[in-house]
Amino acid sequence: MLFGISKDTLYQQSDVILAWIVTLLAGGWLLYYITKKEKWPLIMDYIQSTNHRKVGIMYMLSGLLFFFRGGMDALLIRTQLAFPQFEFWVIQGDKYSGVFTTHGTVMIFFVAMPLLIGLMNIAVPLQIGAKDLAYPFLNSLSFWLFFSGAVLFNLSFFFATPPSAGWTAYAPLSLDEFTKDPGNSFYIFSIQISGLGTLLTAVNMISTIIRHRAQGMKYTRMPLFPWATLITSFLILIAFTALSSGLYLLMFDRLFGTTFFMGEGGNPIYWQHLFWIFGHPEVYILALPAFGIFSDVISTFSKKVVFGYTVMVISIGLIGLLGFMVWVHHMFTVGLGPMVNTFFAITTMLIAVPTGIKVFNWLFTMRGGRIQVTTPMLFALGFIPTFVMGGVTGVMLAIPAADFQFHDSHFVVAHFHYTIIGATVLGIFAGMYYWYPKMFGKSLDEKLGKWHFWLFVVGFHLTFLPMHFSGLQGMPRRTYTYIAEDQVFTFNAMSTVGAFLMGVGMLFFAWNIYRTHKSSKEVSADPWDGRTLEWAVSSPPSEEAFERPPEVFASDPLWKSKMGEKELKFIKSTRPGPVATNSFIPILFAGALFLFSMGMIYQWYWLAAVFAIAGFGLLFLRSFLDERIEHYKQKRYKPEDLKKLLHDKRTGFFSYLVIDSIMFLILFTTYVMFTPAPTGPKPEEVFEARTLIISSLFLLPSSLTMLLAEYGLKKGKKGALRAGVWLTLLLGIGFLVAEGHEFYTYIHEGYLIDSNVFMASFYVLVGLHYSHVLFGVGWLSNLLIQQGFRSLPEGLYEEKQTIFSYYWHFVDLIWIFIIGIVYLPYLIS
């Protein structure tokens, strides 16, 4: 006995204890090392930076850190499964559930996503000749949101309560009735926060690519990596919003007693739909950028243009589109019926067509070329057969009757590792070796790179090929052991050996990075004899690289200029670029959200409240520290420039509105599906026409007053502007009071969020709209305070008010839908 803790418990928690010790030691050493090498200024610089390369590097570093974490989990899994009825350490039962859940979640959200986004950050602006991403501050914010989500997730293990319902968090297992400890709440909040970061990145990428391409960089001349990034970003907008909405509902089920996904009125299958509407597009979100990288790499090292460029672009688009029409192939065994199964089987098979086209185009890009087998190219060559193997098992899985056998067995584990590792992870490695010069101005060692490749790829096939067979032999996934009669020992033993081989491969990679940074060998601007614009600037590029952007005259402009076709000229920029800054607000804001989440997870609501307020405070502060205020004052932009700037902002804001619309769409669907509920309050007895009319009388006219303000702004009529803005504010506040009174009455009468699923879906929908109005009122007040306090420079106030007006009209529009869908059907009858 030690402090009243028995030896048994101590042993049971030895994994957690060890993790604490190792982390503290490593952390301590790191602090010492940083201090000794005087690296603090460097670190402070990165933390505050909004530069795309620096943010990209932070994504890469954290992605690799979490890769280490997820990889350790993979090795624990494989060790536990090495022999029949083996008991390795404590990795059985709940511990095993924690390990595979962590492994899957970390690998998808905190490894594959950030590594891809990191590469996008580093390469995309350079490839399209943009000075930076469209919204540099937002980019830094995205990173810190992702990072704090990831840290939050990892923390759960250190508190000995990792999430344990799989990365899919199927209800009702993921609800508090069956998984009491806070693990799955960690899952909800960490994914929510980092998902928000990902959504904002998508907004940023879309705006960057649409608005900031260099002169002459037409869409038809854009390299395939930016193309893939653009389409991926659209997929993110839709898919991650579906996930966010699902998590939002799951949160209410876990913490606030609603029953969307369980019990009499609820439906656990609804969670599966929401999850896979995210989940399937997610696999293309992971694959498409990798396809883009491979296209660039294969073309560069075959010394040929991409074969069938147009078709390549179209097939990326088609894959993205079809990606949203196949999610039910994860649910063939659920019992949705033969028609549904057949429909989704066919759509799934169809995806093989554009994918196949891409494979042949890659092959024919190589044909007739001069193939230089460098490390990035080697990864591309490993990718093609590996990914195709994952693709063909995908087609086999698309056949429902066959999938009844494959589903949830190790066959599926094999399949998705073939696609995710085959495409995404190999693509990330290819991209890292390829663009390393642009990150650090150094090249990774080719020889070590080849060791890395061979060990990793051979280890990979040794690990995952046998899993097809253990699956067919009847081994379900997510099981921590098997018995001798199952006859899967040989397959599992092979897998385990292979996994360690991959681990050794990764050690070579780590060694390679270490060695490269020890050496002082610098690298030229164009070490690979490249074709695209990133190779036209120094390695690493200076932050002012495209202050004077190139004038693009063709696709592969650098290559063509090297061939003497035409000189690549750098010209004076024809438009204002993104404004860089240094700011601690992103990391502070992410930190506030982190602590807010801790408050929610442990249901210490005072903590949550404090940090929610802190978060809004930071937003308020931010509006005063906005780097553009000074910038606009100095530059004194011409009207046409101001127009372009407004347009830039609008592109991003409309992307954000897409997110919001989808979220509301899902909540409306939820409402319609669950109303009326089988038991409890009925909408007819709850709703009252009077309150609805009063709230609407406040909110609907406020759109008109906002129009008045816009009119005043356009025509320079101060009076109309003033009146419009102030009236809008007052009407908004009026709505808040009226609607708040409605909620108050309901609560008073005992119609609570947990009364039944009708009330629940009413509150989550109308409540979300309410918070939108609340936020809008805060936003507008903020703007008025700011303008009154220290007037904003010419152009900036106009921009801010215009963007606000879009928001306000949108919120009004949603209210009209609420009237029509939520209230009217039950008030009329």
Add this chain to the structure above:
Amino acid sequence: MGIRWAPLIVLLMLVSGCGIRVLDPQSDTAKVQTELIYFSFGIMVLVLLTVFGLMARFVKKYRDDGSSDYLPTQTEGNKKLEITWTVIPILIVIILAVPTTIVTMNQSPNSEAISTAEDSTGEEVHVRVEAERFSWTFRYENGKTSEDLYLPEGATAVLTLRSKDVIHSFWVPSLGGKVDVLPHKDNVYEIENVEEGVYLGKCAEFCGTYHTKMRFTTHVVSEQEYREWLEN
């Protein structure tokens, strides 16, 4: 090349793997599923061989051995080729889609019994399957319950499945694919013409701590033995 010998292993394993449960089906339902697996696998092997073959050839032929530094012609595309590899995959999809559709319409689990059993010869045996963390209960028409599943040889098992808590999934690899066991709704799944033997059964949907141990055995016995067992 590590990748090149991969298909070889596949073949080796297939040859040696006659004992693989899913590939050695013991009911009509499972047989159809296995046929589909083999059928699609056959077509997919053709795809694999084409891709591997082309890649091996191109890499071998066009690899830069440092002996020359010629400039490849920059071919931007080739209509005919591109149409070829658009049309052929579409044809493959069509070929696959036909049997897929037929079997899926027949076999998909549903909330009501699907009467494909009309054309099967054996009698129908109705069993209620109740799943609960972490055990199975099988309830027969005469009210008898058991922890292992018993079925008479040659019968069509009509399983009505329901969970008492979270989602589980019923799976006897030798007899057929999975069907999810839901807490809020019955699913009905039919397994036709089961053959005599003893088969492993498992829960295939992760359901918590001891999901691994949520197993059962299926005994398919002769008609007479079944009767005797049922009466006791």
